[in-house]
Amino acid sequence: MWYALKAELVYFRVWLLGGLGIAGGVSGLMLVLKFLVDDAEGIPGFLTGMFLFIAGMVVSFIVQSYRWEERRTRLLLAGTLTPRQLAGVMVILPVCFMSVGALAGVVMIGLTALITGNLDPADLRTTAVLGVEFWAYAQMGPLVQEATAARRQGRGRAAIAGWAVFAVAVLLLAVGMFFRHLIQANLGQMTAIVMAMVVAAKLYTGRTDYTR
């Protein structure tokens, strides 16, 4: 599984680097503007890093829609990989992309703080809430794909379970935005993420058709 995961990461690193490059460019431009205008109130400090988080999410969406079905078919025929292992690759890939995006985002926020000399704790809170929120969005992709596949394959109960978990996850994410405490918000988001990962993997291993 790790070998297949590594191959996917290597293959899509161009997309990731490109996405991070664009996001980094936008963040850098904001940083320059912030420096030139000298208006610390005008642009929130977390915003420069947020673009890099978003880049991780967008690349996750691209990967989820890019010939995954075909490649899973090929991998399933490649000797030793089981559907459970392929499900693992499917749900762990967004984690990897989001981790790289988050790392770059945190570095950018640190850079912003160094340049402006101002690190507002509220910025860190907002970063943590929005960052995990974007990660949760990225994990919803496989869940929606698998719930749709279950419906298409006539696995009615599996499809209902998938869509129900999706609805609960969206509810948790929506409610989480209103929590004042970071831990409460992140707890709700993490619950949604774990639920989405587990159910997406479960739905994938229960497929009756691995070709589409």
Place this chain on the structure above:
Amino acid sequence: MNDHRPGAAARLSGLTKRWPGFQLGPLDLVLEPGTVLALVGPNGAGKTTTLNCMAGLIVPDEGGTEVYGSPVHPTLVEYRRDIGYVGEENGFFQGWKARRNLDFLAKLMPGWSKDRARRLAERFGLPMDKPVNKLSHGNRTKLALVAALAHGPRLLLLDEPTSGLDPVVRSEVLDVLWEITEDGEHAVLYSTHVLSDINRLADELAFLRDGQLVLRTGRDELSERWRRVSFRLQHEDVELTGVVEHRRVRAEHQVITRDSEATLQQLAELGAEAVEVSRMSVDEIAVQILKEGHHVVRAES
């Protein structure tokens, strides 16, 4: 179908798969080692679904498949060592070179021989240093064949392997498949609607129509029995044994028969004159079999 000899390359037992508005099977089919079986049928007949069930990519609703005695299911891996599969989609990393794709698969496939892959690629004239998305359709098919053959499978499942290929490449692909099966140890099941391929490769033919197996027969047997017969006979409504198509203009008749011996004997008894018998090519016969039902056409003027 309670025959469980382990020697069969593939054994389909009551294989059934239902989609909305379509049912494949129940199919019972045994493929012996050394046999090249062409699965012939029009689009939507169930050829791809059959192959996908045999490869373990689709789970049947009822029945199942065994490959060299190992049950086929997506969660099992044993049977995959014996299968080489070329499907409609190739599933490669499009931006990677052909060589890199094969190197990637080599680490996943038990029994993969880099030497075999290299020889096959050379035999096909496959440009190994081109990205897959820059390869022509023919070269992508060749790459898929190399990927399917490099681990030395004993059963090849090929879904329309020559579809969309130009005549030269198609001929090359068929040559290689013919060489592979020449040793008598490999079994091949390939689906096609390119009927000219049948003559070149297949020992046996299985005809699928609307998800049902309508006929399985040897190619030579088919050629021996089917004939086009023209004759003169004054009878207006004559029913001839084995005839699947009958055209008549006044006393001149032309029939296509699937049992030439019986038809000719009956014609002799009826006193038919000017009887002329001509052979039919396998693809002509296949078209007749796949037509909607064995029917009698009466063209009168």
